[in-house]
Amino acid sequence: MTMTYSISDLARELDVTPRAIRFYEEQGMLAPERRGQERIYSAKDKVTLKLILRGKRIGFSLAECKELIELYDPTGGNQKQLQTFMKKIAERRAQLAEQLLDIEQMQLELDTAEERCLAAMSKTHA
Incomplete structure (x- = not known):
């Protein structure tokens, strides 16, 4: 059953x-x-x-998930599905790497803004 x-x-x-x-x-x-x-x-x-x-x-977006599911073909060893999945993994890794660079740049900008604030605050207390 x-x-x-x-x-x-x-x-x-x-x-x-x-x-x-x-x-x-x-x-x-x-x-x-x-x-x-x-x-x-x-x-x-x-x-x-x-x-x-x-x-x-x-x-992955819902559309990407749907695309991968629709490619399921056990008779063909799922080669097309696996190749598409590998391509999407590479694309996602590239997106994450770009986002990581953006985050690191934003952290540097926050550090700079914080240093300026601290410097300005120390001048008013001096």
């Missing part, structure tokens, strides 16, 4: 809200089976949700 999950089971297991799961469903990223009003999620849905959450944690 294949493993299935209710929305609350999946939410609890992956530490996400049922609302978030419904959102990903609305975005066309999850397609649970329906039994009346009840959603029945498959093991594939669980893996997809894990991929979405991992992608979001490393800074």
Whole structure:
């Protein structure tokens, strides 16, 4: 028998809200089976949700996560998905490196502003 999950089971297991799961469903990223009003999620849905959450944690947009999920093709060894993932990882690393430089520059500017404030304050107390 294949493993299935209710929305609350999946939410609890992956530490996400049922609302978030419904959102990903609305975005066309999850397609649970329906039994009346009840959603029945498959093991594939669980893996997809894990991929979405991992992608979001490393800074991928929802569109990027969706693109990667749509490239899933186990018959082809997932080569296209993996190559695309590697490209996106490189792009994300470049973005982070740029942000790090921006942060370092901002810290230097804050240091300069702080030194000027301290110098101005020491002149008024002298």
